[in-house]
Amino acid sequence: MSPRIVQVRERILKHNDELARGMRRDFAAAGVFVVNLVSGPGAGKTELLTRTLSALLPDYRCAAVVGDLATENDARRLATSGAPVKQILTGTMCHLEADMVRQAIAGWDLAELDFLFIENVGNLVCPSSWDLGEDLRVLLFAVTEGEDKPLKYPTLIHTADIVVVNKMDLAAAVGFDLEAAMNNIQAARPGVETLRVSARSGMGLEQWLAYLKHRFAEKRDSAAQLSTAGA
């Protein structure tokens, strides 16, 4: 890349970072836990999120925004859960930016939410640089993508808080080598947390939901402690 475009890109990224920091403060003040789901195209973000929303909704107030270049397909699928959903259309853009999320949620009262899920554009490279103010960045791999993606696409795994391996129900059919995949994940990002699920069969979803609830409670507790300490 030319020094010129690097320079301009860095200014844009810096602006995004500042905006995302402000959003993170707003999310914290409202007590909403924000999850950014990233993966390549077709790894199963929408299916996992639809099931997650359905499972959480009886006990938690949830909403979702979803980014795609075109179509409202994913928003329609997510809305079947009963949660409020907004589609962000990015046109030719390969990732979501903080300002797109800010505009999409502008009409929502964040204090009325426990969880806000952001489903990013399907892309294993570009979303890595764009902070959306989230509390948790979840990177989804699908067994159908093969075992070596963590090594070949290092930028996104470097910024992820947890790696979820999806479509485990297809592992045998595609000859997926789970041990090799897990070794590659740990080689790319030593110590990163991992979960194995099948959004379709339901395998591992209990652990996934427990993880989300735990992270949500942790944030609430630390906010409560801070407010007690300040009182």
Next chain:
Amino acid sequence: MSPRIVQVRERILKHNDELARGMRRDFAAAGVFVVNLVSGPGAGKTELLTRTLSALLPDYRCAAVVGDLATENDARRLATSGAPVKQILTGTMCHLEADMVRQAIAGWDLAELDFLFIENVGNLVCPSSWDLGEDLRVLLFAVTEGEDKPLKYPTLIHTADIVVVNKMDLAAAVGFDLEAAMNNIQAARPGVETLRVSARSGMGLEQWLAYLKHRFAEKRDSAAQLSTAGA
């Protein structure tokens, strides 16, 4: 995107287009047919290309370059075919650019080649804007990605010459709706040619190879006619 970054990006793209045009002239002069393979991560570009190289090599002189952010895994896999292969490491870049290809092939005598294959970075968005001087842009979808990717990622399909649906051996296991997928492909890009293959099982590879050979012969014939007309 800010007007400033759009402006700088357009200048970079224009420079890439000029370089690609020059490369296309060089490829034509040398009589090499150049194929740019694009898809999301894990759709099976490397597997299809390895089998393609092995099948063509007895009768055609082939070489390949492959782009990844990190690792030489794909170059190693492709080299098992016996073809000369160069790995391009893009670092944090989400696509190949003409200049990366130019540098990678600098040591090769193009006149000694019939086919040059370029395997792009796995990304369904970004490679669309970057002309590599190729004769043929092949867009690969995998049945494991679902039926709606042609609609959700329109930019790449708009620039593709042919759409190849891969992993057909897994269609039943993932409940792939072929008719819906084909309708979506035609809706996104009316009239575009399509093929259905399984690089793993070998299904459809005969048609794929016949298509490549036909396109190669077409280019040779039209070059011969031009040179006769000019004589």
